[in-house]
Amino acid sequence: MPTLATRLRGDEVVITGWSGIPDALTVEVMAAQAYDAITLDMQHGGHHEDSVVRSIPAIRQAERHAVVRVPVGRWDMASRALDFGAEAVIAPMVNSVADAQSFAAATNYPPLGQRSWGPTFALPRLRMTAASYLPEANAETVSFAMIETRAALESLDGILATPGIDAVFVGPSDFSIAWTDGAKLDPTLEDMMAAVGDVAARARAAGKFAGIYIMEPSMMGRFVQMGFRFFALGNEQNLMKLGAEALLKAAKSSI
Template identity: 30%
Template sequence: MPAPENRFKAALSRGETQYGCWAGFADPYPTEMLATAGFDWLVIDGEHAPNDLRTIMAQLQVLEGHHSAPVVRLPMGEAWMIKQVLDIGAQTLLIPMVESAEQAQQISRAMCYPPRGIRGSGAALARASRFSEIPDYIGTANDQMCLLVQVETQAGIDALDDILAVEGVDGVFIGPSDLAADMGHAGDSNAPEVRRVIKDALSRIAASSKAAGILALDHDTAQIYRDWGAQFLAVGIDVVLLAQAARGLMARWRSDD
C-alpha cells in the first residue's frame, strides 16, 4: 500500500485553479466549519497564528474526508519542524521568507527521505504511515510531498528564476504585504511599483513548470491576480471574515439607534 495521494499536488500538476482560505483560529472546530464551504485548500497557519504541533495535528484530523486539502505553513523552514509536521500527516507545506535557490533546496531535501533528502526514517510510529498500516510509506511518500515556497522580499524576487529551477519546489507563493513592506511601502500592496513586481513575478512563475500562488482579500484584486497567472489563490482569512461580519452586524444596529 503506497502513501496517500496528495490531491492538492495532483490538481496543481493538472493546471487546475485552486481557491483557498487561511485558517487562523488554531482550533479544529472552525477549521472543520471552513471545510464545509468547499474551499480547495486551507492554510493551517503556524507563522502568524498561535498553532503548535498538536493543534496542527487536530486540524489535519478533522479535514480528513473533506474536499479541502490542508496546507501547513510553518514559521520557518527548519528541518526538525518539517520532520515533525510531515510525521503527523501533513503532505503540503508553505514555507515563508525564501530568498535563494540554496534555501529552497535545503527545504526540499528536508521533506524527502534519502537518497533524495534527509527526512528521518521514523515513520513506523507516525500518524503519516497510519502507525505502520501503510507498509510502503517510506518508499512512496516522497512523490506525494508538495512544497510551496513564499517569495516576499526583494531578495526573493531577485532570486526568483533560480528558485524556479529548484527540483522539488511545486509552487511559489508571492506574499504581497511583506513584499510591499520590504519595498518601502508599509504593506501597501496596491502601490504601483509593488503591483508591477507582483504582476511580473506571477507571470514568470506561471510560465515555468511551477504553480503560482498569492493571497487577496477583495474580489477584484483576486481576479486580477488570477489573470496575472495565480493558480492557487487564497481569497479569505477566517479571523478577518468573522471580525468583519461581527463589526458590520453591530454597525447596522448602532445606525438604527
C-alpha cells in the same frame, strides 16, 4: 479525492482558508465551508505542533487539502507537517537558493531530499500504506517557497530551479514593505504588480506552481490572469467580522 498536486497540475484554481486560531474545533468549522483547502498558520497565526497534528483530521474529514505554513527556518517542522498528514508546506522568507535547498531537503525523501521516514499519522489520514506512500510522496506533496523580499526576487530563478521546490507563494504584505524599502504596507500596491506578475510567469515557465495571499477579493481574477492558481483568502477574524457585519446590518435594517 485528487491530491492538491494533481489539481494544480491540472491548472485548477484552488482556494485555501487561512487558520490562525489553534483549535481543532474552529478548524473543523473552517473546513466545513466551501474552501478547497485549509492552511494552518504557524508563522503569524497561533498554530503549534499540537494544534496542527490535532487539526488535520478535521480538514481531511471534510475532504479538504491540509496545508501548513511553518515558522521561518523551521525545516524540521516542514517534515513533521507532512508526517502529520499535510499535503503541502509553505515556508516563509525563502530568500536564497540555500534556503530553498534546505527546505526541499526537509520535504522530500531520498534521493531528492533528506526527509526521514516516519509518516505515522499521515498514512491512515491519507488512507495510504507505506508501500503506496513512499513512491508517491515526493511528487504528490507540494513545497511552496515564499517570495517576499528583494533578495528572494533576485534569487527567484535559482529557487525555481532547486529540485524539490514545487511552487512559490507571494506574500504581498511583506513584498510591499520590501518593494518600498520599508516606507509602505500595501498588499495591493499597483507599483509592484508587474513584479508580482513576473513571479507567476517565471514560475509557470519553470514548470512550477504559483500562489498568493489575497487581501482584496476583487483582485483574484487579475491574479489568475497573471498565472497564479493557489490562493489564500480569509482568516477566522476576517470571516467573523464580515459575517457579523452582514448579520447586524440585516437585522438593524429590519427595524
